[in-house]
Amino acid sequence: MKRIGVLTSGGDSPGMNAAVRAVVRKAIFHEVEVYGIYHGYEGLIKGDIKKLEIGSVGDIIHRGGTMLFSARCPEMKTEEGQLKAIEQLNKHGIEGLVVIGGDGSYMGAKALTERGFPCVGVPGTIDNDIPGTEFTIGFDTAINTVIDAIDKIRDTATSHKRTYVIEVMGRDAGDIALWAGLAGGAESILIPESADDINDVIARLKRGQDRGKKHSIIIVAEGVGSAVEVAKKLEELTDFETRVSVLGYIQRGGSPTVADRVLASRLGAQAVSLLLEGKGGRAVGIEQNRLVDYDIIEALTQKKHTLDHQMFDLSKELSI
Structure with a gap:
């Protein structure tokens, strides 16, 4: 293989640039040309493709977002779109493709x-919801962003003796809520993987109140529902004064942490290694700090991301 392509797709995450950098420099080190595909699958279908050199990825390892930009592409779900994508790849002489992104991006790679x-x-x-890997690029940065916000909000909650309900991202996965909630000492963590009742939340709040606690933090994963609705329900059923903070897209931005830069570098380079070995149709991941790879079709059809329920149980034990 003498020419490969790389694209980023779906929602951006801190560390994508570090992964792009690793793909480009690993390939060039092995005398393989690299072509950057801009604006994800949409750019691939339209032929927005340019050759990348070593200097093209200089000074990006510390930057959030993605230098290749990203876009949603419904057309990639169609046969016509997929054939156009392959036509562009063949037109540019690209023999293998590295796709950096989430499960929607993987579906495109699976189709190809x-x-x-x-x-x-x-x-x-940032959602950490890809099967076959313990951690995804951007997750560590996102939870550090969330924990920074929790620490700041707790200062205000303490000063005003209020209960704050904080909504975090994660789509249908509760990893961001769980990790940030445990690290931030949240009294309750509501995640889609566990059917916690509002009465359980109230019981924990009242136990804290009975021992003299004046403020509380509740973390709500967006997959559960709206933090506004949770706060409204609490005020209907109790005398707790609540405030809501929806962290939103701030969680996707920022300079990637050391953990994300290293993870992205390792995974990006490993993707190139697999292509150079003639192994396509794979996905890379990390398990027990070891690089792994697995069949991308099998991963999307048979594997399922699972939350660490022991950690969730621990969060409840420590929030008594």
Whole structure:
């Protein structure tokens, strides 16, 4: 293989640039040309493709977002869109493709793989919801952003003796809520993987009140519902004064942490190694700090991301 492509797709995440950098420099080190595909699958279909050199990825390892930009592309879900994508890849002489993104991005890579084009998926999403890897690129940065916000909000909650309900991202996965909630000492963590009742939340709040606690933090994963609705319910059923903070897209931005820069570098380089070994249709990940790879089609059809329920149980034990 003498020419590969790289694209970022779906929601951006801190560390994507570090992964792009690793793909480009690992490939060039092995005398393989690299072509950057701009604006994700939409750019691929339109032919927005340019050759990347070593200097093209200089001074980006510390930057959030993605230098290749990103976009949603419904057309990639169609047969016509997939054939156009392969046509562009062939037109530019690209023999293998590295796709950096979340499960939607993996679905595009899966489609190309099923049509015979070798792809390797690299997990880039703050949600940490990709099967086959313990951590995804951007997750560590996101939870550090959330914990910084929790610490600041707790100062205000303490000063005014209020209960703050904080909504975090994660889509259908509760990892951001769980990790940040445990690290931030939240009294309750509401996640889609556990059917916690509002009465359980109230019981914990009242136990804290009975021992003299004047403020509380409740973390709500967006997959559960709206923090506004949770706060409204609490005020209807109790005498607790609540305030709501929806952290939103601030969680996706910022300079990636050391953990995300290293993870992105390792996974991006491993993706190139697999293509150079003639292994397409794979996805890379990290398990027990060891690089792994697995069949991308199998991962999306048979594997499922699971939350650490022991950690969730611990959060309840420590919030008594």
